[in-house]
Amino acid sequence: MKLGNFRHWDPDYTSAGKTGLVKGNKGEAVVWDDYAEAPERLAKVVTAIRAAVEHHLSSEVAEQALGGGDEPEIQEAEEGKVLTRLHRSRERDRRLVASKKKQAMAKFGKLVCEACGFDFATRYGDVGQGLIDVHHTKPVHTLQPGDKTHLNDLALLCANCHKVVHSTRGWLEIDQLKAALASGKV
Ligand SMILES: [Zn+2]
Ligand SMILES: [Zn+2]
Numbered sequence: 001m002k003l004g005n006f007r008h009w010d011p012d013y014t015s016a017g018k019t020g021l022v023k024g025n026k027g028e029a030v031v032w033d034d035y036a037e038a039p040e041r042l043a044k045v046v047t048a049i050r051a052a053v054e055h056h057l058s059s060e061v062a063e064q065a066l067g068g069g070d071e072p073e074i075q076e077a078e079e080g081k082v083l084t085r086l087h088r089s090r091e092r093d094r095r096l097v098a099s100k101k102k103q104a105m106a107k108f109g110k111l112v113c114e115a116c117g118f119d120f121a122t123r124y125g126d127v128g129q130g131l132i133d134v135h136h137t138k139p140v141h142t143l144q145p146g147d148k149t150h151l152n153d154l155a156l157l158c159a160n161c162h163k164v165v166h167s168t169r170g171w172l173e174i175d176q177l178k179a180a181l182a183s184g185k186v
Pocket of ligand 1: 113114115116117118157158159160161162
């Protein structure tokens with residue numbers, strides 16, 4: 001029946017005068033629009049959701065990812081709600097965040113936004129020490145099940161830049177963020 005619902009949106013099917021099953025829900029049109037022309041991406045997204053459920057179901061991360069609240073300011077990725085939440089929960093993984101910050105401190109002696117150069121400690125003094133967001137540059141569906149996150153996949157961003165990255169449906173790459181920053185009027 002679900003396939004019948006999708007057929008309702010398939011021009012190849014309806015052009016023959018058939019309608020498919022009309023009593024579906026709104027989500028089917030959305031999924032059809034997103035994936036009818038992108039079967040490979042669909043397969044990746046499905047694999048990633050399955051892997052998330054199978055490999056992480058008992059972990060705290062998955063609990064947040066699958067049951068966590070929505071974040072109104074975060075634009076859901078094309079990959080949908082489950083992978084958006086999983087992505088965001090991975091960005092908050094304490095162990096990874098701590099190692100990324102440690103690496104940057106060892107290398108540069110400070111934590112600065114990779115896009116705009118903002119330094120919380122310089123701007124806010126002591127209370128700004130150690131503050132910076134960690135952004136994961138690879139969408140969940142591009143990872144293979146069991147892939148470990150490398151520190152190179154993480155970018156340090158100030159809260160403003162991080163918000164902008166996630167403000168569009170196809171989350172911005174760091175270079176696109178820098179270009180956006182350059183296009184703004186200061
Ligand atoms: Zn910034
Ligand atoms: Zn992010």
